[in-house]
Amino acid sequence: MGWIWCSGRERMSSSREETAVAMRNPQSGRGLSAIARRAILWAGFLLSTMWIGILLGAERPARRDEAVSVRRVPSGDGVNLIVENHAPCDVTVTMIVDGSNVRVTWIRPETETCPAGSEAEAVRIVPENPSRPCSWRFHFKWVKGNVHARHDENTLYLLPFEAGRSFRVSQGYNGTLTHFDQDQYAVDFAMREGTAVCAARSGVVVDLEESYKTGGPSKKYKSRVNFVSIAHDDGTIGEYHHFRQNGVLVEIGQRVEAGQRIALSGNTGYSTFPHLHFGVYSPLDGKRLRSHPVAFATRQGIVTEPAEGRVYTALPAAK
Numbered sequence: 240m241g242w243i244w245c246s247g248r249e250r251m252s253s254s255r256e257e258t259a260v261a262m263r264n265p266q267s268g269r270g271l272s273a274i275a276r277r278a279i280l281w282a283g284f285l286l287s288t289m290w291i292g293i294l295l296g297a298e299r300p301a302r303r304d305e306a307v308s309v310r311r312v313p314s315g316d317g318v319n320l321i322v323e324n325h326a327p328c329d330v331t332v333t334m335i336v337d338g339s340n341v342r343v344t345w346i347r348p349e350t351e352t353c354p355a356g357s358e359a360e361a362v363r364i365v366p367e368n369p370s371r372p373c374s375w376r377f378h379f380k381w382v383k384g385n386v387h388a389r390h391d392e393n394t395l396y397l398l399p400f401e402a403g404r405s406f407r408v409s410q411g412y413n414g415t416l417t418h419f420d421q422d423q424y425a426v427d428f429a430m431r432e433g434t435a436v437c438a439a440r441s442g443v444v445v446d447l448e449e450s451y452k453t454g455g456p457s458k459k460y461k462s463r464v465n466f467v468s469i470a471h472d473d474g475t476i477g478e479y480h481h482f483r484q485n486g487v488l489v490e491i492g493q494r495v496e497a498g499q500r501i502a503l504s505g506n507t508g509y510s511t512f513p514h515l516h517f518g519v520y521s522p523l524d525g526k527r528l529r530s531h532p533v534a535f536a537t538r539q540g541i542v543t544e545p546a547e548g549r550v551y552t553a554l555p556a557a558k
């Protein structure tokens with residue numbers, strides 16, 4: 240058996256940092272004449288006033304990072320930061336704000352889920368002492384999914400391939416190669432390229448990639464994986480990875496049923512052997528994911544922990 244490496248979900252997340260600063264050296268007047276000192280104080284006052292004007296008045300265009308952006312909106316004597324989710328699914332965002340001579344008030348928790356296509360006020364920043372210079376910056380990270388999702392433990396999953404077909408588990412839960420931490424409960428099935436991959440559970444396609452051509456045993460391929468993400472009714476997301484180029488058979492926004500063909504397998508991304516990686520995830524915060532163990536209905540019975548090296552046969556979807 241060849242070594243099989245799996246991709247992570249680098250494409251599921253991103254982060255941004257922006258900084259707003261005002262600089263005025265309060266010591267700059269030392270050793271100067273009273274007139275010069277007064278002139279510098281006035282200049283400093285004007286500069287800080289100008290800066291606050293910039294803080295309050297400048298609504299820059301939102302920075303987009305694929306799916307999530309943060310907009311600054313002047314409000315009263317301060318500025319509000321608005322989280323915008325342009326993705327077709329929930330995203331969970333964690334924001335960090337720090338600064339000096341500012342008061343930071345959280346309008347919602349620092350980690351919160353923003354529903355598909357929505358926006359929400361996240362935080363309000365006001366100068367503590369408007370006559371003095373102040374600075375602040377914010378940083379945010381996000382992942383797809385809902386931080387409040389609770390995996391439905393009673394759901395039985397189909398094997399992610401066509402009914403009647405059998406494939407060997409090349410890496411199971413807690414696999415020592417790559418199935419730990421965020422991928423603790425992922426399962427890999429060794430399969431020849433071009434094999435039909437099917438939805439293990441019904442849901443809505445919320446993300447996909449099919450442009451990559453190759454893969455390999457190098458971390459540089461981690462972000463170059465072809466995949467499909469399917470959001471389930473309980474808010475968790477099923478991830479199917481390593482498809483061949485142009486091998487995706489579904490579209491974003493499409494509802495798929497368990498057992499429906501969604502893609503053709505391949506060997507793209509962080510992988511040395513043609514296989515399918517399947518896992519179910521939900522966010523822990525804007526950076527980390529939780530991996531959920533799932534139970535499969537198979538011809539060999541209900542499998543709660545797919546065993547490495549074992550071959551399992553897929554059942555058809557229940558009528």
Ligand SMILES: [Zn+2]
Nearest residue numbers: 245425427516
């Ligand atoms: Zn895997």
